Amino acid sequence: MAASIRTLLRVLCESTHNIQHVSRSRIKHSCCNAGITVCRGYSGGSEGKTTHFGFETVPEEEKAERVYKVFETVAKKYDVMNDAMSLGTHRLWKDALLHIMNPQPGLRLLDTAGGTGDISFRFLEYTRLMYDRQQRQRVRSIQTPSWQELSKHYKTDEEGPRQSRAVVCDINKEMLKVGKQRAEKAGISTGISWVVGDAEELPFDDNQFDLYTIAFGIRNVTHIEQALQEAFRSLKPGGRFLCLEFSKVSNPLLARLYDAYSFQMIPVMGKVIAGDWKSYQYLVESIRKFPDQETFKDMIEDAGFLCVQYFNLTGGIVAIHSGFKL
């Protein structure tokens, strides 16, 4: 029963995609899933509709603004707070994302909600290392080369077939500002661009990117399904969608410890380090409001992605969801 409904919805979705390329207004398609209780009909407006902002209930229009203010306030201390709250583990999570991504040199990445640029910097570093390694392998495969042949190889491949490019897209200008400063400090000048944009309405044409990532950003989006559709639209056929996000912990003991730590320690740290209790209260509450691994997987499938799978990290505290546009 559920499967047939889902295929019916997918057919409807595909026809909607074909028709609605021009108008990017808020068309909500009905998306009833097992876990999610929000079902939206084909209505144009959203008057009177409410959504969650952490454990609070707010009108939908207000959520984006309030999320903006949260990140505007914490932008300068964002990276410091990440290290403090996760005791450095967020770096391992982001490294794991890159390993699962395993990008080849020369690809285009769209790093949505990329903020301070963590994923993009890692992407550029990874592809650079991969490119160097491929170079060395190429050179090694030539048997008994003369030094002239060697230097010729290095010279011709210097430009590279295509340079890997990362586009950092974020709705918040303060976060992008911090990211740009970090890039300057690290001396990264080429291969990265910073774009202000809304994940629900990306300022890019269709079929542009080989990779789409959204790390710790999608739970702040008001309409997650819309962000997923935009991801589908902007990826090339064969492109990969990757989402790194906090998720549900299955082990009850770990869940208790995690909850105690989240609600007791994190707002305190937020107050002391970043000077803002409420923003970090919102952040830990928003994690609880985000759908669990299976539900989110269904949502990704409904957006049109195939071969969707997820990987739990640190006992389910964080999950990486992956899907392909085929």
Next chain:
Amino acid sequence: MMLSRLLRSFLTIHCRRSYTVLTGQQHKSTDSNQYNGQLYPTHIPTNPVQKALLAVGSGVAALQNPYRHDMVAVLGETTGHQALIKLRDRMRNDPEGYTILIERPRIRLSTLDLTQMSALPDGSLGREYLRFLEENRVTPDSRADVKFVDNEELAYVMQRYREVHDLLHTLLGMPTNMLGEVAVKWFEAAQTGLPMCILGATLGPIRLSVSSLQLLLQSLGPWALRSGGRARCVLNIFYERRWEQNLDELRQELNIDPPPLSIFQNRKSTS
């Protein structure tokens, strides 16, 4: 949802629920029908573990960066429970202080009639206070709101103490440079006994220059401590109704000696 409710009750376990029944339900600024133990609009309920962490964390942060006024404020709120109770009782026992506790006046730019105050004669409290605000380029609105005091009345006492701080500068004639601030802190420590004031009074002199430190230890400090111990509680004065009163007269009424003269010569060299 159950989990969130459990967590909320865990967080409010040390809030006196009966107090909310007596004072009436406080409304949050955003409309949410979740009760989480909020006793006043800016209140964030915390349990003892969180308070301890906040106290330690804010202490370290304030020491590292003395310009983080929000950390000094948090330190004061999390460590000042006993001292606030004593202050509140002193206010209750004084007729004017009792009126303040009932009427709950707030010193903000929106509640001050600036044109009327600047028309007051020189030497009056209102005129000197305005002059102090202008010269030092400060505003009473920059005081942080009280967040972590789990009692509505004590939270007001803390807020009043913060808002009276600038008036204290005027009463004591101290500028807002480092030396002036330390002198006022010594006075406040002697008067209120708030741990944050005592900490500020002991650690503040570390950042003073040698000459300022000498001045503090020889004349300014002892004067501040003496006056603080002897003076009437500064929170008991309804300043908003005394703008026209002459400043020297008010000082005499409060039992505050005029500052030692040497501060004025020093002010020109250090500020």
